[in-house]
Amino acid sequence: MSESTERDQRFALLMRAAQAGDRAAYARLLHELIPLLRRAVHRQRALLKPQDAEDLVQDILLSLHAARRSYDPARPFLPWLMAIVRNRVADGARRYISRSAHEVVVDHLPETFSDADPNTIDGRYGDPEALRLAVKALPDGQRRAIELLKLREMSLKEAAAHSGASIAALKVSVHRGMTALRRMLAGKDA
Amino acid sequence: MDTDALIQELANSAAPVQRLPAPRARMLIWLALSAPFLAVIWLVMPSEINPVATIADRRFLIEEAALLVTALTAALAAFGSVVPGYDRRILLIPLLPLAVWLASLGEGCWRNWVALGANGLTLRADWDCLPPAILIGVVPSIAMVVMLRRGAPLLPRISVALGALAVAALANLGLRLFHVGDASVMVLFWHLGGAAVLAGLAALAGRRVLYWRHAAT
Numbered sequence: 001m002s003e004s005t006e007r008d009q010r011f012a013l014l015m016r017a018a019q020a021g022d023r024a025a026y027a028r029l030l031h032e033l034i035p036l037l038r039r040a041v042h043r044q045r046a047l048l049k050p051q052d053a054e055d056l057v058q059d060i061l062l063s064l065h066a067a068r069r070s071y072d073p074a075r076p077f078l079p080w081l082m083a084i085v086r087n088r089v090a091d092g093a094r095r096y097i098s099r100s101a102h103e104v105v106v107d108h109l110p111e112t113f114s115d116a117d118p119n120t121i122d123g124r125y126g127d128p129e130a131l132r133l134a135v136k137a138l139p140d141g142q143r144r145a146i147e148l149l150k151l152r153e154m155s156l157k158e159a160a161a162h163s164g165a166s167i168a169a170l171k172v173s174v175h176r177g178m179t180a181l182r183r184m185l186a187g188k189d190a
Numbered sequence: 191m192d193t194d195a196l197i198q199e200l201a202n203s204a205a206p207v208q209r210l211p212a213p214r215a216r217m218l219i220w221l222a223l224s225a226p227f228l229a230v231i232w233l234v235m236p237s238e239i240n241p242v243a244t245i246a247d248r249r250f251l252i253e254e255a256a257l258l259v260t261a262l263t264a265a266l267a268a269f270g271s272v273v274p275g276y277d278r279r280i281l282l283i284p285l286l287p288l289a290v291w292l293a294s295l296g297e298g299c300w301r302n303w304v305a306l307g308a309n310g311l312t313l314r315a316d317w318d319c320l321p322p323a324i325l326i327g328v329v330p331s332i333a334m335v336v337m338l339r340r341g342a343p344l345l346p347r348i349s350v351a352l353g354a355l356a357v358a359a360l361a362n363l364g365l366r367l368f369h370v371g372d373a374s375v376m377v378l379f380w381h382l383g384g385a386a387v388l389a390g391l392a393a394l395a396g397r398r399v400l401y402w403r404h405a406a407t
Contacts, residue, residue, distance in 0.1 A: 021206030030197040058196050062404040065200045067342035069207040070273050083274035087344045091405070161398070 011077040044089045060088045134184040142177030213269035224330035228364045256291035257363040264356035271349040272341025295378040326364040330357045347396030354392030358385035
């Protein structure tokens with residue numbers, strides 16, 4: 001029996017145990033798959049930055065987890081896994097292209113107003129914990145809008161599809177949320 | 191998040207899962223869920239069909255058989271498409287019965303044209319058959335969507351379009367059981383056209399119906 005067949009059978013056995021609820025077998029399987037997934041991602045997206053490549057590997061793990069009931073232990077494991085890998089890598093590339101299409105690279109950020117406040121491009125919140133608490137303290141709708149649009153950087157359309165709220169409602173919520181955050185954080189700094 | 195921490199989290203949350211049956215078995219389950227509903231509608235709706243004449247109508251039987259096989263193969267292909275690593279050639283199987291259905295309708299159009307000339311190919315709107323067609327599709331559609339969502343959304347547009355084709359073929363089959371035989375051109379335009387439009391719209395909506403939930407959050 002060849003080494004790859006043996007390895008496939010070992011993965012298949014571990015997956016069968018994982019499907020039955022064996023958490024140790026599942027953790028072992030996922031750990032054993034990591035080098036394989038990193039190699040596959042590197043082969044298909046060689047130019048990705050290491051952090052982006054690792055994000056893709058994690059995305060594949062989450063997809064594998066979501067699809068684990070579709071694995072039939074009577075069939076080889078690696079073709080099942082690689083179909084998921086190809087899908088997630090292609091999806092990642094699609095997301096990257098669509099994100100890039102909406103980005104504009106400029107040498108100098110234009111000054112929007114002569115006033116100093118809007119032009120603090122390097123300004124950062126000094127206290128991430130305070131920001132986290134301030135976001136947590138927001139009303140549900142505003143917090144959700146901030147999370148989707150500002151933290152996860154979804155477009156209004158994506159956020160509307162995800163949350164079920166209308167685009168107009170999201171715009172209002174995010175505006176109110178940002179105003180409330182500024183007020184809360186300014187109060188903290190003072 | 192660190193990958194090792196993610197693995198630990200996934201392993202900790204890994205409850206036992208019920209394996210998906212093979213696509214062929216899922217196709218039969220879908221049929222078993224849809225067929226009783228179709229039978230109930232057939233019994234409840236007033237039928238314009240004469241059963242004796244119908245059994246003797248070879249072209250009608252070929253059409254119905256082609257529709258049934260189209261529905262089953264499209265369902266099989268749809269369920270196969272949500273299984274990672276499944277042979278993708280399965281996606282082409284519904285084309286064969288679909289071609290038989292198309293050929294039988296084309297032959298009917300030809301006969302009507304030979305017998306009646308241009309009058310045999312006249313199209314008219316027949317909105318009466320729209321409500322029953324929608325009604326027949328309700329349970330098969332719901333069953334199809336629920337079953338597809340249990341698989342992996344690898345080809346969402348294709349999976350949903352195939353699912354819609356399966357539902358449309360089954361709805362057409364049911365409709366022809368109590369709707370009096372129209373001229374072939376009417377069936378070709380409204381029934382086949384309706385199925386094509388439904389499959390097209392389903393393909394457009396595919397990514398909203400089937401998606402990786404973790405990637406959407």
